[in-house]
Each structure stands twice: as structure tokens, then as C-alpha cells.
Amino acid sequence: MSMADQAAEKKAFRLSMLIYDTRYRSITIQVIALIALALVGAWLVSNTLSNLEALDKELGFGFLSEPSSYDINQRLIEYDSRSSHGRAALVGILNTLLVAFMGCVLATIIGVTAGVARLSKNWIIARLMTVYVEMFRNVPILLWIVLVMAVVIETLPVPRSFKGENATSSMILGDSVAITNRGIYFPKPIYLEGSMIVFAAFILSLVGIWVFGRWAKKRQARTGDILPTGWIKLAIFVVPTLLVFFIMGRPITLEYPVFKGFNFQGGYQMRNSLIALWLALSFYTGAFIAEAVRAGIQAISKGQSEAAAALGLRPKRIMNLVILPQALRVIIPPLISQYLNLTKNSSLAIVVGYMDITATLGGITLNQTGREMESLLLLMAMYLSISITVSIAMNWYNESIKMRER
Amino acid sequence: MKKTVLFGAIAAVGLTAGMASAGTLDDVKAKGELACGVSTGSPGFSFPDADGRWQGFDVGYCRALAGAVLGSGDAIKFVPLSSKTRFAALGSGEIDVLSRNTTWTFSRDVDLKQTFVGVDYYDGQGFMVKTDLGVESVLDMDGATICIQTGTTTELNLADYFRTNGMTYEPVPIEGNAEAQQQYLAGACDSYTTDRSALAGTRMSFENPDDHMLLPEIISKEPLGPLVRHGDDNWADIARWTLNALITAEELGITQANVLEMAKGTDNPEINRMLGSEGSLAAMLGLESDWAVNAILAGGNYGEIFSNNIGENSPIGLSRGVNALWTDGGLIYSPPFR
Numbered sequence: 001m002s003m004a005d006q007a008a009e010k011k012a013f014r015l016s017m018l019i020y021d022t023r024y025r026s027i028t029i030q031v032i033a034l035i036a037l038a039l040v041g042a043w044l045v046s047n048t049l050s051n052l053e054a055l056d057k058e059l060g061f062g063f064l065s066e067p068s069s070y071d072i073n074q075r076l077i078e079y080d081s082r083s084s085h086g087r088a089a090l091v092g093i094l095n096t097l098l099v100a101f102m103g104c105v106l107a108t109i110i111g112v113t114a115g116v117a118r119l120s121k122n123w124i125i126a127r128l129m130t131v132y133v134e135m136f137r138n139v140p141i142l143l144w145i146v147l148v149m150a151v152v153i154e155t156l157p158v159p160r161s162f163k164g165e166n167a168t169s170s171m172i173l174g175d176s177v178a179i180t181n182r183g184i185y186f187p188k189p190i191y192l193e194g195s196m197i198v199f200a201a202f203i204l205s206l207v208g209i210w211v212f213g214r215w216a217k218k219r220q221a222r223t224g225d226i227l228p229t230g231w232i233k234l235a236i237f238v239v240p241t242l243l244v245f246f247i248m249g250r251p252i253t254l255e256y257p258v259f260k261g262f263n264f265q266g267g268y269q270m271r272n273s274l275i276a277l278w279l280a281l282s283f284y285t286g287a288f289i290a291e292a293v294r295a296g297i298q299a300i301s302k303g304q305s306e307a308a309a310a311l312g313l314r315p316k317r318i319m320n321l322v323i324l325p326q327a328l329r330v331i332i333p334p335l336i337s338q339y340l341n342l343t344k345n346s347s348l349a350i351v352v353g354y355m356d357i358t359a360t361l362g363g364i365t366l367n368q369t370g371r372e373m374e375s376l377l378l379l380m381a382m383y384l385s386i387s388i389t390v391s392i393a394m395n396w397y398n399e400s401i402k403m404r405e406r
Numbered sequence: 407m408k409k410t411v412l413f414g415a416i417a418a419v420g421l422t423a424g425m426a427s428a429g430t431l432d433d434v435k436a437k438g439e440l441a442c443g444v445s446t447g448s449p450g451f452s453f454p455d456a457d458g459r460w461q462g463f464d465v466g467y468c469r470a471l472a473g474a475v476l477g478s479g480d481a482i483k484f485v486p487l488s489s490k491t492r493f494a495a496l497g498s499g500e501i502d503v504l505s506r507n508t509t510w511t512f513s514r515d516v517d518l519k520q521t522f523v524g525v526d527y528y529d530g531q532g533f534m535v536k537t538d539l540g541v542e543s544v545l546d547m548d549g550a551t552i553c554i555q556t557g558t559t560t561e562l563n564l565a566d567y568f569r570t571n572g573m574t575y576e577p578v579p580i581e582g583n584a585e586a587q588q589q590y591l592a593g594a595c596d597s598y599t600t601d602r603s604a605l606a607g608t609r610m611s612f613e614n615p616d617d618h619m620l621l622p623e624i625i626s627k628e629p630l631g632p633l634v635r636h637g638d639d640n641w642a643d644i645a646r647w648t649l650n651a652l653i654t655a656e657e658l659g660i661t662q663a664n665v666l667e668m669a670k671g672t673d674n675p676e677i678n679r680m681l682g683s684e685g686s687l688a689a690m691l692g693l694e695s696d697w698a699v700n701a702i703l704a705g706g707n708y709g710e711i712f713s714n715n716i717g718e719n720s721p722i723g724l725s726r727g728v729n730a731l732w733t734d735g736g737l738i739y740s741p742p743f744r
Contacts, residue, residue, distance in 0.1 A: 057519070069562045071577045081565035150588070158593035181594050182551060262550040262596050263576065272594060273578075350556070353579045353589075359556070364579070367490050367557035370518040 052373065061378075063369045064089070070364050072355045074271055085365045092360030093382060099277055099356065100343040100386070106282035107342060108335075111289025116319070118294050129290065136287035141345050144284050149276035149352040156181040156272075162259050176256055178264055183271040185257035185264040194251035201244035208236045273354035277346065285342040292334040296327035328401050336394040340387050347383070357382055430502050430634070430641035431475065431692055439481045442468035443501035446486040446582055449607035450715050450722035451507055460484045464505040466711035467526060467632055467649065469704040471503060474648045474697040479704025488582060490557035493518055496635055503645055505632040507601060509559045519636040523646035526631050526708070528728045528737050530624035531560050532602035534609060537619050539596060544623040548573040553586045553595035555579075560600050563626040583608065597621075601628050607722045644691050651680060651698040653740035655707035657731055662706035669699045680743040687743060708738065 018028045052059065064086035071081050076094040079087055118129035136144065157169035159180045171178045178185040216227050245252065257267030300323050308318040349356040350363055357379060366375040434440050444452035444464055452462040460468075460482075469479035485501050496504045497519065507529070508514075510522040533552075535541050541550075544567070554561050556579035568575050578595045580586040587608060590598040598605070602620060609615050632649065634642050655661070658677055660668050669681040678684035682695035691697065705711050712729065716722040730736025 069565055071565045071568075071575075073576050073578065081569060153589060153592040153594040160593070181592060261548065265549070350579070350581060351585075353556075353581075355579065359579065363490060364556055364561065367493075368513075368562065370493065370513070372494060 048373070057370075057373075059374060060371075061374055063365075063371050063374070066369075068365065069368070072360065074274065074355055085361075085369065088365060089357060089361040089378070089382075092355060092357035093386075095354065095360075096343070096346055096349075096356040096358075096382075097386070099274060099281065099346050099349065099354065102278050103281040103285065103342045103346065104339050106278065107285040107289055107338070110282055110286030111338075112293050114286060114290035115293025116297070118290060119297060133287045133290050136284050137291070141280065141284045142348055142351065144280040145277055145348055145351055148280045149272065152272045152276050153181045158182075159259060159263050162264075171257075176254070178257055178259075180264070181272060182263065183269045183275065185267050185269050187254035187256050188267045190253050190255050192251040192253065194248040197248055198241060198245050198251060202241045205236050205240045208240075209233050212236060271354070273349070273352040276352045277349050277354050281342050281345055284345070285338050288338050288341070289335060292331050292338065293327070295334075296329075296331035297323055299330045300326050325401075329398075329403060332394065332398040332401065336391060336398070339390050339394060343386055343390060344383060430638050431644060434475055434502055438476065439483050440468065440472040440475060440503070441483045441485055441501040442471070443485045443487045443492055443495055443504040443506055444468065445506045446488055446584075448507065448583055448604055449611045450720065450724075451604065451607065452484075452486075452505075461715065463527070463711060463715040464507060464632075466705040466715060467505045467652075468503070470652055470701040470711075471632075471645060471648045473700035473702075473704035474651070474693060475644065477694065477696075477700050479700070488557070489555055490581075493520065496520065496633070499635075502641070503632055503634050507604065507630045508633060509601075509628045510631055510633075511559060514633075520633045521636050521642045522631050522633045523642055524631050524649045525629040525737075526649060527603060527629075529601040529603050529628040529630050531563050531599060531626040531628060532605050532624055533597045533599045533621040534590070534605045534618055535597045535621060537617055541597075541621065544621050544625065545571060545573070547575065547597060549575065550596040551576040551578060551594070553578045553580055553589050553598045555583065555586060555600055556581060558600070559626070559628065564599055567625045587612075601630070603630075603716065603722075603724060606724055607716065610721050610723065640692060644693065647691065647743075648697075648701050650740040650743070651701055652708040652711065653731070653738055654680060654743060655698075655702050656709040657733060657740065660702060660707060662702060662710055665699055665702045669696065676743050 018024050049059075065084050067082050068085045068088040069081050070088070072079055072088065072091050074095055075091045076098065077087075077091060079091050114129045114132055117125050118133065120126045120129075157180055159178070159182055161167060161169040162171065162178060162180070169180075176187050212232065213229065216229050216232075220226055255266050257264040257269075259265075304322055304326065305318050308322040309315075313321065346356055347358040347362075350359040353359075361375055361382075362379045366372055369375075442465075444460065444462075447453045448462070448464075450462055452460060452464040455461045465484070468482055468484070472482045473479040485495060487495050487501075487504075487506060492504055492506055492508065493514070495501050504520075507527070509529075510525065514520055515522055533544055533547075535547075541547055552564065552575050554564055554577055561577070561579070564575070564577065578589060580589060583600075583604070586598055586600075589595050591612070598608070600608075602624060605620055609618050609620070612618060632645060634645050654676075655665070658674065658680075660677065660681070665681070668677055669683060671678055671683040675684060679687055680698050682688050682698065686695075688695040688697050694700075706714065709731070712726065713719060716724045718725055726734070726736060728737045730738065732739040
């Protein structure tokens, strides 16, 4: 090996190239940034630990198994004040998921309707939707939640006004539903013997609807005939289940809410806090979804609807068969963010006394046990996992409706 | 010595490096003002008046402490805190003392690492209902909807009380006093429960106080008092003996009006020791010799603070009851200045 070769090899890499050679510079910067980030992270952790030590507190999650000693009004699972803090957290998570799910469904319905309506040729409808979107988008969600709650508790009648001879309020829908400022009370189904068979019939009819739908599609593809599928599906949905219900001697009855003492007893109660939070979250997020829907629709070139019209499709079918399926590809990604936003915004629940995970674990438990660090870390982990789950599910859906490249 | 201070909830995301030194006393003197944690608004106890000046029984203690340490009852920064944020604010050093009708309990003292410096109000949890509800006793309230302030001992007492009496109830957790009043007045809950003193104040702030009544039951012991952080014994001593000075002043007849006169020297050695004309108690605390004089000048003695803010002649109208001096058969008692 000659000297020249060695020199060439040396030239291949010198330390200064880490800075002056563009091939290496970006890597150098990234490595330095990474080290800096790790140092900051390590400093945060060590600082936290040393401060906890200075305060004589040690990290530990033992408090989760101790009795919580507080009651929660809204619970989807068994819980009382002797249950553990861990169970209280679970009750909170379920409440968070409940309002997030209900909110996402309603927000989607509101958002899609408002988004489409905002593009309506009807001047009044389009302007009304503009007003809705701008009003909700531009006022903080917290204020909407407080406002809806105030409206619910100030305008609806108190349960006591349903009582006695000179009651000033009355139940609706044949004395089955009571709308009060403490919430809406409605009947609860009671399952007697034989109700399983009714359920089986119901599930079978759902399968029937699916099978019929496929068959009708194939038939349409073969013959070009369009059946009134909506009516037939509705018949399959209702008739067999009802028949079995009566044949089995009506095994499902209803437990009606009745005013007793201070409140309505029996039936289900949808609490004022849940109603306020649900409506506020849905209308607020719905405004953003409406904008995403409008953007998605406007992203589809005019030629598409003109072509569809030229084929003789009516406006409603153009929207459902041509525009929306393509627009969905644009709509879904921002929609995912809105679902995540709604879920995270539900953490404002405590302002109306809705016991979500922030109110139980991050509120009362944190406050009664003084475990700020542990509670907040857990809380963040919970929201992270909920959000990631929503995100994965929606991304999977997005993947499934993506344009198939051929 | 330099140390960084854990800043409550924010600690999880980032830490605020706070400068702290040998002790809270030096910090307060260096800042020139006392950071005092009070409630976000509780009539009679701590609330900003029409001019924005903080008033109330809890505020009275803050002013006395500021007087003792800094010589003026106005050298204070009031920090309004919810029941949930109060301990984090104290632990993080955001405030120097918490005077926010806070109940002295074992776990707060031991587990939450606070030091209670005494009891300035012996309270108990009560219930307020509308008179037309037709309820005479808490025991009549099986199945009722009850508003509670979340993050307080009352939440736990309520759960225990209804459980031991085999009754059910529907808790409506609420963040603050104002929201609780709104829900209670609108009938979204049948009853509002918290410390009786606060209920009395809240009731008087209603348009028609006679439409509301307090039920006779007192379901818990709620000794309320100021508290400081664990670990700074000198500061805890100052806070404790300022409270004791106010109580002793009432016992010995030292008032806002006559304290300057008395400070010149009297025949009673205890007055002389406390007010600084004799002995060196102030130096032991690390304060100026007229510390107790300034504490009393800020708002009067214990009895004056009580009667001006929540006493029978004030709008709140609470009688001294168990909060009378021990010489009058009450529980308010100060160790001697010796």
C-alpha cells in the first residue's frame, strides 16, 4: 500500500467533516439535539426525584388499593365509598369513554349535516350553518359547557314540581319520561325469562338484513333494477323481533321512573352533567367537523358532479354515491384529530360535576391522597392510551377507504 | 444553598426553578410581601370587597402575620385557591401560609407534609336546605341529592355519615362555593353541605335568607386553622405564635385601639413580654420587637377579627359558641408567652 492510498483513505473521513460536510452535518446536528434532549429529560427526572425526596414523599402506587372513602354519582360498574381508589379511577375511565363515544357519534352527525348544509343553495340554511360554525368555533369550549349546564339547571323544572295534586310539570310520552333539571329519567328494560330468544331473533334479523343487502346489490348489478331496500330492511328489522316478542308472552317489560321522596326512583337517569357535557362537546366539535366536511366536499372537482348529473343521477344520489365517498378521503384525517380533541376536552367535565377520570383520579383521589405525581402520570398514561386506540381505529378505517391504485 | 421547588401539577411537564434560601422568613422579608393563600370567595372568611380589598376572618389572620413579619398588614399578596389547588400551592412555595378554612386532619398533617399552627375556628359540617322542603333532620334525607365541594373533608364525612346510617344519597360534586350556590338555588340539589360557618355566610348572602335553614346535625369535627409547609420550624413558630398573640391579646384586653398605649409598658409582665417592652421573645423568633404590636394593629385581637367579620353584629351573624375564649367557657386557648 502506497502513501498516496493511505492519504486518500484518510481523506475519506476527517473529524471536521462532521461539521463542514453536508453529508454528515445533518446527522451531527441530530445526534447533538438527541443528546441535549436526553440530558434535559434526565435532569427533569432527577430533579423531580430529588424534590420528592426533599418533600419526604416517595413514588408509589399503593394508594390505588386503599379505600377511596368518597361516593360517585354516575357509575357504570358497581362502586361505593369502600371501593378502592383504583376502582374509582376505573369508574372515571368508563365515564370518560361514555361521554367521548356519545360525543363523537353526535358530533359526527351534527358536523356532517352542518357541513353539507353550509354548501346548500338555500341562502337561509347556508347562512344559518355559517352562524352556527362561527359561533361555536370561536368561543372556548369551557364556556359552552358552563352555559349549557346553566341552561339545563335554570330552565328545566325541579323534580319536586312533578309531585302532588297541583304539580306544575308532568312527564311526557305516556308518563314514562321525566325531564328535570337533575337529568332526564326514562324507563329501564327488565329482562324476564325468554328474553334471550327475542334477542336471538333480533340478531338473526340483523344478519338477514345484511344478507338481503348483498343479494339486492348483486341483483341490481345483474339486472339494473333497484329495489326499495330501505323499506324492506326496516320490515326485516322490526317484524320478526316483534312477532317473537309477542309469541314469547312479552318477556321484556319496562321499569318506569316514579317520583319518590326527593327524586325519581327506578328507570335510568341521564344526569344533567352528562347532558350538558355531551351537548356542549358535540356542538363544539361538530362545528370543526362541519368545516372538515365542507373542505372535503369542495376538494372534489365540479366535473365529478356535472358528470354524475350528465349520467342522470339526482342531486341526493350524486352526493351519496359520487361526492361523499371521494370526499371521505379528505375528511377522515382531520376527523381523527377532532375525535381526539373531543376526548381530551371531556377532561373539563368537573366544571359541571361529571365524574370522569380527571375528576376521580386526577381530582378527588389526588386531593385526598396527596399523590400528585403518581395520579398525574397515570392520568396522562390513560389519555394517551385512549387517544392512541382511537387513532389506530380511525387510521385503519382511513386505510380501508383510501383510493385503490390500479 | 440553591434548590429547585416542585411546582405542583406542572412538575410532570416541567419544573420551575425557584430560588429559595435558608428559610421562609428571609424569603418573605426579601420579597417585602407575604403570599397568603385564601379561598376564591367565601362570605365572611375571605372575599374581595367592593373596592377589591380582601376582607374576612381568614384574611384577618394573614394581615396579622404580615404585620408581625413585615410591620404592615397590607404587605400581602393574596392568592385565591380552590379546595383542590391549595395544598399544591403551599407545597410548591407559591404561598407562604395557607389561611383558607382548612380542616386539620391526620393525613394532611402527616402524609401531605403540612404543619398546622393552631385552630382559629372550631367548626363542624352542616347541611342547608330550603325551608319548604319539609325536612327537619339529615336523617329525613334518604335518597336526596346533595351538593358538595369536591376535594374537601366534607366529601368524605358525607359518604361515611350516610353509609353508617344506612341511607343513600346522590352526590353532586362541585368545584367552588359560587357554583354550589347556583345549583342549590336552582333546585338541582336538595341540600348543600359544607362547614356550618361557611353555610351561615352563604345563607346570609342569599336574597331571602329566611327561605333557607341549617339542619341541626353537625356530622363532623372540623378544626380550621392556618398551616405552613413541613420543614421550616422557625416559620411555623412565627405563624403559630402570631395566632397565639391574637388570642392572648383578647384574653389580656389588648385591642387595636389600645395596643400602642400598652406597648409602652404596663404592670402585667406577660403583656410587656408579648408586646416587646420586656424580655427578648421577638429576637428568639427572629422578628422585630414590635412584631405583636403590628400583628394586633393590622386587624385587632382574635375577638375583634371574629366580631368584625363573622360575629353576631356582622352580616354573617355567627355566635362565638365553642369559639369563645377558654375563660368564657369556649375552646380558644393560647399557651402562655413566657
